[in-house]
Structure formats: C-alpha cells, structure tokens
Amino acid sequence: MPARGVFVTGTDTGVGKSVVAAVIAAEAAAAGLDVAVFKPAVSGLEQEGEPDHELLARASGTSQSADEIAPYRYGPPLSPHLAAAISGEAIDPGLLAAAAADAADAADAIVCEGVGGLMVPLTPDYLVRNLATELGHPLVVAARPGLGTINHTLLTIEAAWAAELEVAAVVLTPWPPEPGALERSNRETIAALAGIEVRTLPKLDLAAPDTWPALDLL
Ligand SMILES: Nc1ncnc2c1ncn2[C@@H]1O[C@H](COP(=O)(O)OP(=O)(O)O)[C@@H](O)[C@H]1O
Ligand SMILES: [Mg+2]
Structure with missing residues (x-):
C-alpha cells in the first residue's frame, strides 16, 4: 500500500x-501524483447524472478501468447488499479489499469513496466500516451544512471511533456563499x-x- x-x-x-x-483526487493529480480512485460499489446507474466512478476517474486522470475503480456496479438506486442480491451475484469482501490494495500499489496515492454512510451493508454481515478498517486510510466525512448535521456528523464520528478508525476531517458541502448563524454554529459546534x-x-x-479549491487532506 x-x-x-x-x-x-x-x-x-x-x-x-x-x-x-x-476534489481531493484532482488536487493530488494536479500536484503531480499518480492517483488511483476506488469505490467498492456503485448503484443507481439507471438514474441520470455522471456515475461516481466516472467523476472519480475524470477528476484523478487515472488510467484504471471501470472494473478496477468500482468492481460492483448496479442499475437500481439501492443499498449494495440489496442490489447485489437482486443481481444474483454476492459482493465478495475479499475481492474488494484486494482490488483496493492493487489499485493503491500501482499508484502514488489512493482516494476511496464509501457507499452511503459507514453503517451501510456491502453484504448482510460486512459494512462499509469493515472495508474502511481493512483499507486503513484516514477518514474524511462529507456532511451537509444545514439543520440536522451536528447529530449526523457526530454519529458518524462515533461510529468511526468505535471501530478505531481515524477521522482526519469533516467537510461541510456545499457551503453557502453567505453562511448564516446556523451554518457557522454547526461548523463550530462539530469542531x-x-x-x-x-x-x-x-x-x-x-x-x-x-476551478476547484484545494483541501489538503491527502
Ligand atoms: N461543493 C459542491 N459543489 C457542487 N455540487 C455539490 C457540492 N456538494 C454537493 N454537491 C451536489 O450534491 C449532490 C450530492 O453530491 P454527491 O457528491 O453525489 O453525494 P454522495 O457521493 O454523498 O452521494 C450532487 O448533485 C452534487 O453535485
Ligand atoms: Mg457518491
């Protein structure tokens, strides 16, 4: 790794x-790093919009294939464990960990994106949090800026800490151009x-x- x-x-x-x-991947690529990206499972391909693995590929400039970036890809917008069950092919946690390790080994750095939140099942008994633990990279928590985010963000951090995962930072997005008292208080309170x-x-x-800013989190 x-x-x-x-x-x-x-x-x-x-x-x-x-x-x-x-943003993290693009910033690292712009700094001259060979950046791999990884997303264990993508669902909702039948919906409009750029799929996650394609956005990550575009941002990083990686030469990885779609299969190398996101080994499991599904049409319906469902939790991966359910999308997999409907597809008839179970997600193999060992394959995911090996694919992420291979991608990382072939690059200078790797940016992984989870699926949903930490407690989302990839199989009935293997959560995104289990994969994060196996990969061993620090977490960055994306969160909304508005009402409700203190609770959701602190719950996520607690779930990470319960598994002894390191949380490097929280990123509130999209941050309004003129943040009000609520957004500013949310930021200060979570910190x-x-x-x-x-x-x-x-x-x-x-x-x-x-035009994207730097986050300096890799
Ligand atoms: N900083 C931002 N700038 C532009 N769009 C954003 C920003 N943050 C979130 N969004 C939008 O919010 C939606 C959800 O973001 P996305 O990154 O796809 O979420 P997730 O990966 O957690 O499902 C998308 O439409 C995305 O474009
Ligand atoms: Mg996503």
Whole structure:
C-alpha cells in the first residue's frame, strides 16, 4: 500500500462524498501524483447524472478501468447488499479489499469513496466500516451544512471511533456563499464537540476541475 490514502465517507447518501473525493483526487493529480480512485460499489446507474466512478476517474486522470475503480456496479438506486442480491451475484469482501490494495500499489496515492454512510451493508454481515478498517486510510466525512448535521456528523464520528478508525476531517458541502448563524454554529459546534477540523467546500462547477479549491487532506 502507498503511504498516502484517504477514505471519504459521509453522513448519508447524497451529501457530497463524490464531490469531496473528486476534489481531493484532482488536487493530488494536479500536484503531480499518480492517483488511483476506488469505490467498492456503485448503484443507481439507471438514474441520470455522471456515475461516481466516472467523476472519480475524470477528476484523478487515472488510467484504471471501470472494473478496477468500482468492481460492483448496479442499475437500481439501492443499498449494495440489496442490489447485489437482486443481481444474483454476492459482493465478495475479499475481492474488494484486494482490488483496493492493487489499485493503491500501482499508484502514488489512493482516494476511496464509501457507499452511503459507514453503517451501510456491502453484504448482510460486512459494512462499509469493515472495508474502511481493512483499507486503513484516514477518514474524511462529507456532511451537509444545514439543520440536522451536528447529530449526523457526530454519529458518524462515533461510529468511526468505535471501530478505531481515524477521522482526519469533516467537510461541510456545499457551503453557502453567505453562511448564516446556523451554518457557522454547526461548523463550530462539530469542531468543538468532536475535536476534529471542519472544512468547507463552496458550490463548485463540477465540469471545471481547474476551478476547484484545494483541501489538503491527502
Ligand atoms: N461543493 C459542491 N459543489 C457542487 N455540487 C455539490 C457540492 N456538494 C454537493 N454537491 C451536489 O450534491 C449532490 C450530492 O453530491 P454527491 O457528491 O453525489 O453525494 P454522495 O457521493 O454523498 O452521494 C450532487 O448533485 C452534487 O453535485
Ligand atoms: Mg457518491
């Protein structure tokens, strides 16, 4: 495994994990690193929009294939364990850990994106948190800036700590151009209660990686 890696998780699905992972990957690639990306399972391919593995590939400039980036890919927008059950092919945790290790070995650094949150099952008895533990990279937690995020973010951090995972930072995204008292208080409260750095990411033009800011989290 390379010395450098990060595992981007989130408080929920649709909270900005892919955006945060893409920003970290693009930044490392712009710094001259050969960056691998990894996403254990992608679901919802039948929905509109750029699939996660394609955004990660575009951001990192990796030459990995879709199978190398995301070994399991499903059409319906479902939890991976259910999408796998419906597809008739079970997810193999050993294959995931090996695929991520192979991708990391072939690169200078790796940016992994989880699926949903830490407690999402990849199989009936293997959670995203189990994979994060096997990979051993520090976590970055993507979270919403608004009402409800203190609870969701602290629950995620507690779940990480319960498995002795390191949480490097929280990223609140998309951070409003003029944050109000709520957003500013959320940021300060999470930082104070968790003792973890809380970053912010403004709304980005996802088509223009050249304009993305640096997060310095890899
Ligand atoms: N900083 C941001 N700039 C632009 N769009 C964002 C930002 N943060 C989140 N989004 C949008 O929010 C939605 C969910 O983000 P995504 O990264 O796909 O979430 P997740 O990977 O957690 O499911 C997407 O439409 C994404 O474009
Ligand atoms: Mg995603």
